[in-house]
Amino acid sequence: MLNFLQSAGQGGGGKKKVQFMENDTRLQINNISVVYSDVIQVLKGVSLTIKKGQVVSLLGSNGAGKTTTLKAISGLLKPENGKVTEGYIEYDGESIQNSSPEDITRKGIIQVLEGRQEFKYLTVEENLRVGTATRWGKPYQKDLGLVYNYFPALLARKKALAGYCSGGELQMLVIGRALMAHPQLLLLDEPSLGLAPLLVKEIFQIIKRINQEQEATLMVVEQNANMALQIAHYGYVMENGKIVLESEAAELRENPDVKEFYLGTAASGALKSYKDVKAYKRRKRWL
Amino acid sequence: MEFFLQLLVNGISLGFLYSLSALGFVMIFKSSSVLNLAHGELLAIGAFLFLAISTWAQLPIWLSFALTLVGTFLLGFIVERFFLRPLIGEDLIQVIMLTLGLGIMFKGLLLFVFGGDIHEYRTFLPEGLSLDLGIVRIPSVNVATFIIGILFLILFGFFFKYSSQGIYMRSVADNQSAALSLGVHVRRVFALSWAIAFIVAAMSGIVLGIINGINVHELSAIGLKVFPVVILGGLDSIGGAILGGIIIGLLETFTGGYISTSLREIIPYIVLIIILMVKPYGLFGLVEIERV
Numbered sequence: 001m002l003n004f005l006q007s008a009g010q011g012g013g014g015k016k017k018v019q020f021m022e023n024d025t026r027l028q029i030n031n032i033s034v035v036y037s038d039v040i041q042v043l044k045g046v047s048l049t050i051k052k053g054q055v056v057s058l059l060g061s062n063g064a065g066k067t068t069t070l071k072a073i074s075g076l077l078k079p080e081n082g083k084v085t086e087g088y089i090e091y092d093g094e095s096i097q098n099s100s101p102e103d104i105t106r107k108g109i110i111q112v113l114e115g116r117q118e119f120k121y122l123t124v125e126e127n128l129r130v131g132t133a134t135r136w137g138k139p140y141q142k143d144l145g146l147v148y149n150y151f152p153a154l155l156a157r158k159k160a161l162a163g164y165c166s167g168g169e170l171q172m173l174v175i176g177r178a179l180m181a182h183p184q185l186l187l188l189d190e191p192s193l194g195l196a197p198l199l200v201k202e203i204f205q206i207i208k209r210i211n212q213e214q215e216a217t218l219m220v221v222e223q224n225a226n227m228a229l230q231i232a233h234y235g236y237v238m239e240n241g242k243i244v245l246e247s248e249a250a251e252l253r254e255n256p257d258v259k260e261f262y263l264g265t266a267a268s269g270a271l272k273s274y275k276d277v278k279a280y281k282r283r284k285r286w287l
Numbered sequence: 288m289e290f291f292l293q294l295l296v297n298g299i300s301l302g303f304l305y306s307l308s309a310l311g312f313v314m315i316f317k318s319s320s321v322l323n324l325a326h327g328e329l330l331a332i333g334a335f336l337f338l339a340i341s342t343w344a345q346l347p348i349w350l351s352f353a354l355t356l357v358g359t360f361l362l363g364f365i366v367e368r369f370f371l372r373p374l375i376g377e378d379l380i381q382v383i384m385l386t387l388g389l390g391i392m393f394k395g396l397l398l399f400v401f402g403g404d405i406h407e408y409r410t411f412l413p414e415g416l417s418l419d420l421g422i423v424r425i426p427s428v429n430v431a432t433f434i435i436g437i438l439f440l441i442l443f444g445f446f447f448k449y450s451s452q453g454i455y456m457r458s459v460a461d462n463q464s465a466a467l468s469l470g471v472h473v474r475r476v477f478a479l480s481w482a483i484a485f486i487v488a489a490m491s492g493i494v495l496g497i498i499n500g501i502n503v504h505e506l507s508a509i510g511l512k513v514f515p516v517v518i519l520g521g522l523d524s525i526g527g528a529i530l531g532g533i534i535i536g537l538l539e540t541f542t543g544g545y546i547s548t549s550l551r552e553i554i555p556y557i558v559l560i561i562i563l564m565v566k567p568y569g570l571f572g573l574v575e576i577e578r579v
Contacts, residue, residue, distance in 0.1 A: 074468065076464065076467060076468060079376070079464065079467060101467050101468070101470070102467075102470055102472050102473075105468070105469065105470030106470060110468070110469065110470070111468045112468075113464065113465060113468050117462050117464065117465035117468070118462070118465070119457070119458045119461040119462050119465065119466075120461060120462070121457070121461050122454065122457060122458060122461060126454050126457070126458075127458075129451060129454050130454060130455060130458040130466065130469055130471060131469055132451060133451075133455055133466075133469050133470045133471040133472070134469070134470035136451055136452070136455075137451070174465075177469065178469070181469060181470060
């Protein structure tokens, strides 16, 4: 529970933390609150840190605020009428919570949206070319080669309309498309959504390779906690718009609570009753 | 036979004009889903700008042509920046109403400056441009229309198919939030589509002005013709706009030639209604791709 206490104390000690911030910090989110349409509060004081070169995974159940956290970083909240009302987001020491999505992407933060938002009426290769928007006018042939190297399946389909590609191909396509932008910080929203287990494994291996070979820092939002924690260095668990747990990924994998709720591998092996779950949550809040 | 060929030539060249004009309309619709009800006025603006530069200021033709292109391009940016950008994020119906208002405003301004009379360009098309094919003689205006039409259509075809900016524009039309997540400058795409729409509208406005004389009411009424053209071709298809334009042009001239001149003006709208009933996406419109 020590980790949890640390994270709870982080909000207040935020200012101090900036002083200690070393230059290996890529992204620093400090106690942000996000409100949609001026009334619906989704994030209630979220703080997290992403170090350069790390893979950080953000876990949590549906509606916990994971996607909103990503959108707060990438600036995509604004077109959806969402706003960061409190706290700040710093990228390489620069405040970005008020920047437009265009500016944020040009700093190297690229979000891969949930649910494979391909361009249906563009071919696979044209889809990849849209990824060059942040550096319009520069050569992109080498990057195309790189993406086809990671995802050979795309090369075979490069002339096909994306609307006719399979789910697996599309997931590769949207990750590849983001790679074309030379991301410094890649935000992946549920890359495993709706994919067969074998394909999930493959995608995660490639994500790991991207992290190692492209020196990209990654943040992965996932329901598939098992996979996410295998490739991550550090992990956060969200619930109801707050971070409730954070630690090294290896430690998080061994944490009995995470095992119970996200990995489904409780020590006893037997599922606890719903009553116990409620009790657990209550205990958690009082802490 | 002679009459038929003459009608064919006239129909195709009129069709090219409609295609060009519809291209601008489709451009705006494709990138931002806005039905531009001011389209006829864009034609008129281009035609009058060319009139002012070439006939009144007496600048050489090629220079006035270039200046009109640049001028309308800039005007497109300005209109987008000041009138349409503040409405980004509002309901579509409000934006469409705004274009209706813009059209009325443009028309009023043109009437104020140029009056409601018919103006004429000084003749500048060389007679040598006309083609004599033995049975039919194609007047130089029609030859010019062909050249301008084909040139612009090829240009835009390449622009959208191969250039990066063209692909960004299509990506915005396809999935705006995904385009935004990759850093596509969505507002720039909107501005560019208005600027291009202004240019192609000006082109067709100028040629129509050469053929019929330049009159505010007439030119802005022709803007309405883009509706049958784009409905026939498919609202979001560039190739469809081109073919739709040619089909409507041919229909008009043949109806006028063989049936009656009074039917000529309404035949496009009859086609519009039939197409809407049997093929609402148009001949080449995008049918929603749905993988099952």
